[in-house]
Amino acid sequence: MVLISFIFVSLVQVVCMHEKVILVIYGRGGHKEQMRRLLNELRKSSPNLKFVSIADVDDKFGSQCHLKCPEPRDKFNLWSAPFKLIYSGTVSLIQSIRLVAKYRITGIVSTGPGMAVLPSMLFRLLGKQVVYIESWSRFYSASLTGRFMYCISNIFYVQNKTMMDIFPKAKYTGRL
């Protein structure tokens, strides 16, 4: 019985490693809504889209493997905010290593917030693609995550034309 279970698990892993997937990373609220809309758009051009995910909320989008990380921001306490960000970033980095070991991931796409930063750095070191979409609520100022991801990403999108003044090398692509 143990041998059969081992063979079954090994076969599942072989199948997982053979199939191309992307890693999507997003946070709650508006970040999740942007990811919902982005996945709908990606499915139009890639109907067989398969993805794994890291988020601070439960999966509602049909992920192959969803890992829940801590919320990276404290919107109400100035002092605990940096610690929460570091903790969430570290957890999501470990989660992304687990996913890389198990799946054939071609790249990351994220709608923020900060938990995407460390996994994106890992992916760039591994020679994989990193795509970041700056928040649709940004018109006149950059998010902190956006400033980091502008330096890390292969492709950095903004959803409002006014943001091209702040991120001149970004691509404007309309709003989700």
Add this chain to the structure above:
Amino acid sequence: MKIFATVGHTRFDSLFKQIDKIQRDEWKFVSQMYDGAYTPTNGEHIAYTHEIDTYYENADVVITHAGAGTVYNLLEMGKPIIVVANSDRIDTHQEDLIRYVEDSRFAQVCRNLDELEGLISNVGDFVAEKYHSEPFVGAGDISKALGLID
């Protein structure tokens, strides 16, 4: 007038305290709470629900925190809304969106909760611009970049 107040997935006790100061028999409030400590007593209150669109549709006006997901959904529905800056938060994360909505005249905005009652009174007179945005066209490029299509 049926008024629905929503704070999405965030805490905004100051909004509910302000709503409780308003005493108008003709205004019927339903307040959607999240993880706040204060429970409003003016009208009904509910927890966050995935059926929230039904509450939007049933309301004559929606008072919303300035979370982009909620605001864009309501603007796309063409609903009369009042967008309220969440003064309980330590960041100014929502200020860009409030300024955009205000400058574009898509809705009334509220930065000072003492003005909320006046803004609700003004709902019938405020003429909002119709919301529009350029649609997202980056999916093909993202699919190519991530190796999903050739």
